[in-house]
Amino acid sequence: MKRWWTFLVVLLAVPLVFGAIKLTLWCGGGTERRGLEAAIAEYKKIRPDVEIELIDVPYAQFDQKLRLAILSGDMPDLATITYPYAPGYMKYMLDLSLYVKEVLGITPQEFADSMYDVVKMRVVDEKGAIRYVPLHFTMQCLWVNVDYFKKAGVPYPPFGGRTEPWTWEEFMDVLKKVKAANNIPYALSMQRTAERLFAYLAIRGVKTLDEQLNFTLDRDPKAKQLLQDFVNMFKENIMVPAEWIAAQDPNMALIGGLTAVLWGGSWNTLDLLRVTDKKFAPAYLPKDVYWLSLEGGRLFGAFKTGNKTREKAAAEFALWVGWKGKGYDIYLKTTYHMSAYKNHKVDYGNPIMDQVQEVCGKLAEATPKWVADVRNSEIWSRLQTPINNQMSAVVAGQMSLDEALKNLRNEYERIVKELGGKR
Amino acid sequence: MIRKLVRSRFLFVVPSLIFLAIFVLFPIIDIFRMSFYQWDLLTPPMFVGFENFRMMLDDKWFWNSILVSLKLLVVSVPLTFFVPLGLALALYKETTSSKILRALFYWPYMMPAIAGTTMWKWILSYDLGILNYIMKTLGFKPVAWLLKPTPALVAVSLVRLWGLTGLLMMMFITGLQNISSEYYEAAMIDGANKWQIFWHVTFPLLKNTNVLVLTTSIAHLFRDFAVIYALTGGGPGYSTMVTPLYIYNSAFTQFRIGYAYAMSVVFLLISLMITVFSIRAREAR
Amino acid sequence: MKKIKLIDVVKWTFLIVMLIFYMLPIYYAVVSSFKSINEIYSYPPTLFPKKPTLQGYVEAIRGQDLLTYLKNTLFVAVVATALTVITTVMAGYGLAKGEFFGRIFLNRLVVLTLFVSAQVIMVPLFVIIRRLGLINNLWGLILPAVYTPTATFTAIQYMKEIPNELLESAKIDGANEWQIFWRIVWPLSKPLVAALTIFSFTWRWNDFVLPLLVVNRRSLYTLQLALAVIQGEYGGIPWNTILAFSTLTIIPTLVIFLLFQRFFMRGIMAGGLKY
Numbered sequence: 001m002k003r004w005w006t007f008l009v010v011l012l013a014v015p016l017v018f019g020a021i022k023l024t025l026w027c028g029g030g031t032e033r034r035g036l037e038a039a040i041a042e043y044k045k046i047r048p049d050v051e052i053e054l055i056d057v058p059y060a061q062f063d064q065k066l067r068l069a070i071l072s073g074d075m076p077d078l079a080t081i082t083y084p085y086a087p088g089y090m091k092y093m094l095d096l097s098l099y100v101k102e103v104l105g106i107t108p109q110e111f112a113d114s115m116y117d118v119v120k121m122r123v124v125d126e127k128g129a130i131r132y133v134p135l136h137f138t139m140q141c142l143w144v145n146v147d148y149f150k151k152a153g154v155p156y157p158p159f160g161g162r163t164e165p166w167t168w169e170e171f172m173d174v175l176k177k178v179k180a181a182n183n184i185p186y187a188l189s190m191q192r193t194a195e196r197l198f199a200y201l202a203i204r205g206v207k208t209l210d211e212q213l214n215f216t217l218d219r220d221p222k223a224k225q226l227l228q229d230f231v232n233m234f235k236e237n238i239m240v241p242a243e244w245i246a247a248q249d250p251n252m253a254l255i256g257g258l259t260a261v262l263w264g265g266s267w268n269t270l271d272l273l274r275v276t277d278k279k280f281a282p283a284y285l286p287k288d289v290y291w292l293s294l295e296g297g298r299l300f301g302a303f304k305t306g307n308k309t310r311e312k313a314a315a316e317f318a319l320w321v322g323w324k325g326k327g328y329d330i331y332l333k334t335t336y337h338m339s340a341y342k343n344h345k346v347d348y349g350n351p352i353m354d355q356v357q358e359v360c361g362k363l364a365e366a367t368p369k370w371v372a373d374v375r376n377s378e379i380w381s382r383l384q385t386p387i388n389n390q391m392s393a394v395v396a397g398q399m400s401l402d403e404a405l406k407n408l409r410n411e412y413e414r415i416v417k418e419l420g421g422k423r
Numbered sequence: 424m425i426r427k428l429v430r431s432r433f434l435f436v437v438p439s440l441i442f443l444a445i446f447v448l449f450p451i452i453d454i455f456r457m458s459f460y461q462w463d464l465l466t467p468p469m470f471v472g473f474e475n476f477r478m479m480l481d482d483k484w485f486w487n488s489i490l491v492s493l494k495l496l497v498v499s500v501p502l503t504f505f506v507p508l509g510l511a512l513a514l515y516k517e518t519t520s521s522k523i524l525r526a527l528f529y530w531p532y533m534m535p536a537i538a539g540t541t542m543w544k545w546i547l548s549y550d551l552g553i554l555n556y557i558m559k560t561l562g563f564k565p566v567a568w569l570l571k572p573t574p575a576l577v578a579v580s581l582v583r584l585w586g587l588t589g590l591l592m593m594m595f596i597t598g599l600q601n602i603s604s605e606y607y608e609a610a611m612i613d614g615a616n617k618w619q620i621f622w623h624v625t626f627p628l629l630k631n632t633n634v635l636v637l638t639t640s641i642a643h644l645f646r647d648f649a650v651i652y653a654l655t656g657g658g659p660g661y662s663t664m665v666t667p668l669y670i671y672n673s674a675f676t677q678f679r680i681g682y683a684y685a686m687s688v689v690f691l692l693i694s695l696m697i698t699v700f701s702i703r704a705r706e707a708r
Numbered sequence: 709m710k711k712i713k714l715i716d717v718v719k720w721t722f723l724i725v726m727l728i729f730y731m732l733p734i735y736y737a738v739v740s741s742f743k744s745i746n747e748i749y750s751y752p753p754t755l756f757p758k759k760p761t762l763q764g765y766v767e768a769i770r771g772q773d774l775l776t777y778l779k780n781t782l783f784v785a786v787v788a789t790a791l792t793v794i795t796t797v798m799a800g801y802g803l804a805k806g807e808f809f810g811r812i813f814l815n816r817l818v819v820l821t822l823f824v825s826a827q828v829i830m831v832p833l834f835v836i837i838r839r840l841g842l843i844n845n846l847w848g849l850i851l852p853a854v855y856t857p858t859a860t861f862t863a864i865q866y867m868k869e870i871p872n873e874l875l876e877s878a879k880i881d882g883a884n885e886w887q888i889f890w891r892i893v894w895p896l897s898k899p900l901v902a903a904l905t906i907f908s909f910t911w912r913w914n915d916f917v918l919p920l921l922v923v924n925r926r927s928l929y930t931l932q933l934a935l936a937v938i939q940g941e942y943g944g945i946p947w948n949t950i951l952a953f954s955t956l957t958i959i960p961t962l963v964i965f966l967l968f969q970r971f972f973m974r975g976i977m978a979g980g981l982k983y
């Protein structure tokens with residue numbers, strides 16, 4: 001009798017094993033891998049017929065490797081995609097809108113509309129096809145050292161005794177006050193990236209690239225003034241020169257207690273939670289001419305591999321792992337990233353994540369459309385390295401601002417020429 | 424025919440030559456070919472003739488990077504010559520202590536470059552580094568290692584020295600062990616002191632090793648950028664932006680592949696010229 | 709009492725100063741791998757962990773199949789090193805002492821290849837490796853690495869030092885080329901073989917570009933690839949974890965260096981340094 005049972009079990013197992021659909025998924029290692037690993041383990045319970053092999057590719061070389069794979073036709077079924085490069089890959093990705101109704105039971109429109117607008121713009125292409133789902137979504141925000149602010153008696157928005165964001169002047173006063181009260185060498189940490197500079201300028205009313213993707217910094221007298229103010233913040237030891245000159249990790253100064261505020265973002269949560277001897281809290285970016293923040297991170301999509309069975313299975317997994325209430329929640333809980341969906345409550349088991357979601361969600365809603373639009377361009381993705389280097393030279397006192405702006409103008413013209421237009 | 428090939432010792436070269444042809448020569452030829460294309464590694468390559476080379480003429484950061492590479496050559500290459508030579512002279516004899524010390528000095532070369540360099544970055548950090556902390560405790564002024572062009576260049580040279588010594592020291596030791604002890608004995612009998620022996624016997628006999636170390640050090644500088652990438656990222660500004668790093672950034676952060684290849688071709692020729700020149704200059708001395 | 713010689717004082721002062729310089733970052737890395745996150749970023753920095761913790765190591769090896777990576781790395785390093793050493797010593801001899809047409813040209817070509825970085829040729833190299841069917845195959849990490857410019861150039865320069873008279877006299881004694889190589893050149897090359905073995909082993913152990921190109925499967929990861937992957941995106945993975953993993957990869961190399969040295973240097977002493 002027992003033998004018969006074994007025979008039956010084997011018989012039933014055969015189609016299951018042979019019918020298993022094998023998918024490969026490339027991700028960028030680190031926390032991203034952990035998050036996807038957790039989600040895949042859960043997916044296996046729902047869909048035992050789908051087997052997903054997770055391959056983590058070094059983050060710094062991810063795009064090199066992905067492009068080589070596309071070049072040779074060996075692309076994975078599923079992959080995470082870095083924000084600035086996402087537009088370039090769209091034409092290789094499946095249109096997920098064809099599967100939304102079947103998998104999620106809602107219309108593609110409803111699916112897209114439930115995301116923050118800054119996310120929606122990134123996942124839907126010009127023809128209305130959905131090429132990505134959100135995964136590791138980030139927004140810039142401030143992180144404050146709670147003890148330093150307490151000691152200085154300064155409230156911070158929105159969870160530190162103040163509801164409204166600071167104006168720029170107020171923000172500067174706050175930084176000086178907290179710095180003096182705690183007798184620390186600097187006040188504000190900020191990573192050297194063009195994205196931070198873009199945010200600073202935009203908040204104070206200057207567009208690095210305008211809606212037609214024209215470079216305007218050297219034509220706008222106000223831009224020059226704001227950039228000069230920016231450089232002065234280093235001279236007055238409000239910001240940390242080593243961070244913009246030598247690309248020092250800004251977490252070091254904040255966690256080491258040398259600064260009171262980090263201009264970082266939602267992605268810092270996991271790093272800062274690991275620090276047990278200090279307390280940090282997320283806060284609004286200041287509000288001047290505009291109130292805004294910049295989005296970033298990584299998207300997720302399924303490649304057109306030509307194999308219909310695998311394509312379908314890949315699309316189904318992508319929608320599952322990218323939709324609120326499903327795999328996405330598991331991913332978020334593991335990685336402590338914020339959600340890309342409006343009004344999406346995730347039980348992180350840690351109140352700080354609710355604060356991050358609230359702060360960054362508010363900022364995401366406040367952000368005007370042009371901010372994401374302009375940065376969704378090829379020009380911006382290529383202009384970032386020159387901006388980093390030129391501003392680094394200005395902060396180091398090696399170059400005048402005028403000269404840097406002139407150089408950036410040349411770089412811009414060159415990029416436009418190489419791209420054969422403004423796109 | 425075969426006999427002639429054996430006689431001429433050509434057959435000894437063949438196995439290596441096959442690997443060289445497939446895995447190095449073909450790719451190099453491909454680089455030359457693709458330097459006439461505009462390509463982002465995603466959309467199909469577009470033939471642009473000499474446009475990449477013309478663009479290079481206007482690209483002042485490319486020429487600046489060559490200047491930086493040359494500056495670094497002047498600071499860094501003598502360091503990476505004499506320090507490993509000194510260590511090799513102290514350690515080439517087969518005693519237990521020198522065997523252990525050799526392993527320790529070789530160790531940094533075995534360390535993953537990014538991890539090793541990041542340690543230096545922490546140590547040298549202006550505000551947070553242990554070096555400046557010790558300086559301050561002792562009452563000296565902290566040094567802005569990575570914040571000013573000249574100190575940054577010095578810091579890069581020192582960290583390169585740190586990482587490269589293992590390789591170059593072992594090259595010297597191999598060369599020293601290749602010298603027959605008869606030479607020393609003859610010199611000893613003539614009553615020469617150690618300094619004289621070194622200067623008049625050892626150093627001239629090391630001629631081929633010297634060329635080896637010098638060329639390796641220059642080639643490494645003109646090929647590798649891991650230390651600079653992790654230590655200064657090319658900064659402050661462009662002051663440590665050497666050509667290989669500039670090429671890498673163009674190729675793999677901006678994905679201007681064709682242009683990066685064109686720069687590689689030109690830079691390859693320039694580096695060869697410099698090497699030939701410096702070897703000649705050394706030999707003429 | 710033995711007189712202390714000035715030269716020894718100079719030598720040991722130099723060695724000790726240098727040792728501090730060379731060991732400082734390694735010491736700092738190893739020590740930091742035992743620090744907690746609080747301490748790793750704390751100011752003033754500490755030279756010794758106040759509360760040593762294995763937190764970094766636990767994180768580093770969590771979910772990692774270190775034994776598989778080690779096995780892959782060792783296989784690649786050992787096989788590639790054996791192939792490199794044999795072909796390179798032969799090529800060095802042929803290129804330094806050969807008398808064939810094109811020898812000078814090939815010597816120049818070797819110098820040229822010294823200047824070619826793996827990063828620059830990685831795209832065409834990938835195409836070739838793929839055409840040879842070596843993707844997802846450990847041989848794809850070995851074969852492209854057999855010819856190594858630095859090793860070949862080292863061998864050429866070494867072989868140049870071998871006196872021609874020695875080879876000539878063997879020839880007169882009736883030895884053929886093969887015998888000359890194995891009986892005279894190879895024994896004289898022990899220091900070279902030792903150096904090339906150590907170099908080649910180091911290169912393969914630390915190689916990152918080839919694994920990146922060739923491997924698409926976790927079961928084929930090498931230690932360096934696993935290290936690159938663990939670093940992940942900006943933030944998320946703390947530095948004590950990365951340093952713990954680095955420490956795990958550099959300890960074996962030191963042991964291997966010491967073992968190699970013992971093994972080869974004994975051979976040298978047996979063979980004698982004279983010719």
